[in-house]
Amino acid sequence: DGGITQSPKYLFRKEGQNVTLSCEQNLNHDAMYWYRQDPGQGLRLIYYSQIVNDFQKGDIAEGYSVSREKKESFPLTVTSAQKNPTAFYLCASTQGTAGANVLTFGAGSRLTVL
Amino acid sequence: GNSVTQMEGPVTLSEEAFLTINCTYTATGYPSLFWYVQYPGEGLQLLLKATKADDKGSNKGFEATYRKETTSFHLEKGSVQVSDSAVYFCALSPYTGTASKLTFGTGTRLQVTL
Numbered sequence: 001d002g003g004i005t006q007s008p009k010y011l012f013r014k015e016g017q018n019v020t021l022s023c024e025q026n027l028n029h030d031a032m033y034w035y036r037q038d039p040g041q042g043l044r045l046i047y048y049s050q051i052v053n054d055f056q057k058g059d060i061a062e063g064y065s066v067s068r069e070k071k072e073s074f075p076l077t078v079t080s081a082q083k084n085p086t087a088f089y090l091c092a093s094t095q096g097t098a099g100a101n102v103l104t105f106g107a108g109s110r111l112t113v114l
Numbered sequence: 115g116n117s118v119t120q121m122e123g124p125v126t127l128s129e130e131a132f133l134t135i136n137c138t139y140t141a142t143g144y145p146s147l148f149w150y151v152q153y154p155g156e157g158l159q160l161l162l163k164a165t166k167a168d169d170k171g172s173n174k175g176f177e178a179t180y181r182k183e184t185t186s187f188h189l190e191k192g193s194v195q196v197s198d199s200a201v202y203f204c205a206l207s208p209y210t211g212t213a214s215k216l217t218f219g220t221g222t223r224l225q226v227t228l
Contacts, residue, residue: 004157042203042220043158058215090157101207102148103216105157
């Protein structure tokens with residue numbers, strides 16, 4: 001079955017460490033997205049990519065970095081510059097890039113900073 | 115800018131009760147509107163969508179009508195089940211032909227009891 005695979009599901013990090021969250025899709029979707037979810041705040045867009053080797057900042061990109069070297073992969077690195085990284089991270093994709101396209105989400109990765 | 119406002123939860127209902135979750139939006143132009151559902155420990159799934167005024171989205175007994183005059187997209191279901199317990203997110207996407215940068219509401223938790 002086609003879908004989005006995020007790993008790891010749970011991740012613990014010490015302060016000052018960078019961590020990378022994996023996102024792989026086999027849907028042949030063009031665009032991919034990273035969202036952060038915090039209790040009571042809904043979802044906020046971190047980065048998105050419409051095509052390979054190109055990506056744009058979302059609303060809360062500071063302290064994060066991404067790459068899009070392959071169409072099916074869009075890893076997110078949470079750097080030590082992110083002051084409050086504990087959150088639930090969701091990766092998503094869409095077939096095209098028009099506004100009415102439906103997002104397909106992965107199951108998420110929960111990051112906890114110790 | 116664009117914004118989505120949802121009623122605060124949690125909403126607690128008995129099985130077979132009628133459900134309404136209010137959603138209003140602020141946007142320029144003609145956005146597409148969505149309801150996504152998140153079951154515990156999972157990513158979001160599309161529940162229904164509407165792309166123009168007066169459209170009614172429906173799925174699994176849930177309905178929502180795109181009301182441009184009141185800028186609303188309220189979610190309704192005539193008879194809820196315990197399995198409907200989840201967090202529901204209202205979202206909009208500007209119809210700009212660019213990436214599907216959804217703006218999400220904060221989510222409304224629904225708890226259905228026997």
